[in-house]
Amino acid sequence: MATIKDILVEMKDMSELMVDLSYSAVLFNSKDAAEEVITLENKINSLNYEIKKQSLLAARSVEDAERLTVLLEIAEAAESIANSAKDIADLVLKGFKPHPVFKMVMEESEETMVRVVVKKESQLVQKSLGELFLATRTGMRVISIRRDESWIYGPDRNTIIFEDDILISKGTVTGSGILQELADGEISLDELGLDDFPHDSN
């Protein structure tokens, strides 16, 4: 069972990711990003339930209760942030008519967002982000990884990629295509310039 502390830290990470994903969804007209917001919203709701339950269980005195109400207020704010992010994501999922400014944002932006599923055949499987040099090879940064029902926020060079991981990544349009092919196992790492994987800083 997650502790209140773990839940608080996860709420922070999750709220930031949801806000990022929801704006990215609408600015880049990305259904992928919008769908991840919906998934996260469900998760934040269950975290909220958990934090409320644990706060109520932990209150033994008036002083306890005073300190614990702060947690409830944070949970409420987190829920409200999640709802706003969902409102933005819903615009995309409902097939909104994009205003021409969105096209301008997309064209001027050097960044896009992509979600790829790592297939069994992919050379990414069982390798750490550090040894993959993904940023160097593809121009893509992995901002989070979804693994079954859990999330890794801000993965680092020691994070290992597994089969079926869902990588949420940001980078160039060209890079997105390359990452997709890597995740599908359609191209090999050797085709992307670096011949070996020194364990240096990425």
Place this chain on the structure above:
Amino acid sequence: MATIKDILVEMKDMSELMVDLSYSAVLFNSKDAAEEVITLENKINSLNYEIKKQSLLAARSVEDAERLTVLLEIAEAAESIANSAKDIADLVLKGFKPHPVFKMVMEESEETMVRVVVKKESQLVQKSLGELFLATRTGMRVISIRRDESWIYGPDRNTIIFEDDILISKGTVTGSGILQELADGEISLDELGLDDFPHDSN
């Protein structure tokens, strides 16, 4: 006058920063971070007013109006995110009684957040982040800069620091102290290990 496009991009950056700052404020009990949230909330309200005004002015047909309502919905969601961030920040400014879990988060976290004002005497003045190697020298990343009434979100190595800039930075507790002294002009860059400033990747 900022265009609708500029406003949208700034809203995204600002929402992300507010969420980050508000949680950091409460988890690290940082009044600095909380105060920045309040400043940003005022700014997002005026951006919202601007986007609504421009949307109304731009509507010439039913189709225009349909496309423009999306902007109003985004503005509304941004306002709601800002309000939630402000609710969290207010807990800190009102002097909440921190629950022991906050202390645990702080102690286990390798990261803290600090706001420093760059004084005239500081060696940071008129230098780019790239040539300063701040991350290497101090262990601190500058996540945003406030300059008078405007903000630089996610400054990069080409961003020049000016006198009176307010740097919002994340890093270790030790690093925070060093950055403060640098910004105050109490220590020089030479005292921090690197003797010159090669313009390489940081």
